[in-house]
Structures are given as C-alpha cells and as structure tokens.
Amino acid sequence: MSILNPQGAKWKRSLFADLLLTALIDAFSILVIFLLMNFSSTGEILFINKGVELPSATQADILEHNTVVRYDEGKFFIENKEMADQNAMIQELLDTRKEWATTHPDEEFRGILTIQADKKTKYESLNSIVLAMAHAGFGEIRFAVVTK
Template identity: 35%
Template structure:
C-alpha cells in the first residue's frame, strides 16, 4: 500500500505526538530512601575541630568522643573553642601552674553551659587536643588550670591508628 504525501505527513505527526508517561513515584521513593540512609549514617561520626598546627598522637582507642569544650594546645598557642587565649612561650616562662587567661575563659564557658540541678556539683567534661611534641610541663599546667575551673573530666584527643 502506497501512502500519499498527505497521509505520510499525518502518520509522522501522529507518531511524534505520542509521549511516554513517566512514573516518577518509584524514582521519588528511591531518593527518599537514599536521603533517609544518608541522614541516619551522618550522625554516627563525631568530628573534632582539626588544626594543621597540631599533630595528634596515635591510639588504638575505640571509644568515640563526646561533645565537650575543646582546648587546643599547639607549639605556639593555646586556643579554646576557636579563640586564642595565650601564647605557649608566655605560659612556659611563668613559674605558676595556673594559666589565668585559660581559667577565665573556662569559667566564662562554664557559666554559659546549661547544667541540670542534679548534676550541678559534678565536674564538667573537657577535651584537650595537644600536639604530640608539646612538653609535659605545659600539658600539666593546662590540666591544673582545667581542674581549677571545675573541668575535671579530662579527655585527650587522639588519632586512630591505622590497622597494620
């Protein structure tokens, strides 16, 4: 059967107007499951603020960190929650064990923290991120100052050792 040019044009026009119906319900379901999976798995990892000035020691510890006040002690500075508090050279030159600016900052932070009535007398938690090459005397001064500011629950930030 031979088609006339008018019939050919009508056939092509009819063929081009037919559209496929896309069922987006399955695609939306897949994306919903993907978003739920990503959100549920993103809360498992606790990341402490990192600094290139601090090289953490390595450990085999499996316990994950809890959210606390972070004191970063590098070779040059002492930083609390991102604010530079004191210089290491000034702290090491001082004969006292107490670091006054650090104590003042920790006391200020402790007044901002919400503490329930039954836990008011308990010590507060703090995480010290100390460079692995800082002297013990400096670390001792930081720990004494934290204890005097009622931050006695001290944790040290470490790098997870790679399994060999």
C-alpha cells in the same frame, strides 16, 4: 502530527521526560542515602589543623561533647577562641562552667575537658591547661586521639 495518533510525538516526548525524571529522582535518593551513611557519626567532629597529628590509641571511648582546649604552635584555644595567657584560660573555663550551669540547671557539672594537641607536644606545654582546668573546677581530662 499523525492522523492515526494526534498526540504522537508529543506523547512520546512526555513519556521520555517522565522516565528521565524518575531516574534522576532515584539517583538523587541513592546519593542522599550514601552521604547520610558516610557523614553520620555518634561523636563530635574535631577540626584538626594542617600539620597536627593526634596521638594514636588502641582503646578509646566515643567522643562526647565536652569543652575542647586546643594547643597549636604555642597558642591555646578554648572552643576555637585564642587565649592570651593562663588567667584568660581560667576565666574562659569559669565562664564556660557558668554557662553550662544556666543551660543545664537540673544536672550536676561533670567537669570533663578534652585536650587536642599534636602527639609531639611536651607535657610542659600542656601543664598550663591542667592548672587552668583545676582552678576552674574541671576534674577530668580526656585527650583527643586517633584509634588504631
């Protein structure tokens, strides 16, 4: 302890700790802003399985939240739930439509379906999705694409 300044070393340590804390808070604030700017999006984020390459498009709309049907390695998934056959797909789409009607009673059902499939997928493979959506009352198809 110093005779001239009884708080001497303790005062210097607390000032140094305050400076470190201020710099740390600034660094975390910058990091949070950076992460918010990079991960904010206006559309829905689709999870694409490894090895699946979406078709590319020069013009595309911003993705809205719709029912997503995924075709991957010969299997169909509606909202990540695997479907056994076309009848199961129709039933799941009908259930989705009923659920939408109960959660949005004042809005008209738009019937938009987003199909996510590899760009090498043949139309014959997607035909059962189109037939199922027609039976369930979905009238508009949108494909998940990557913009150029």
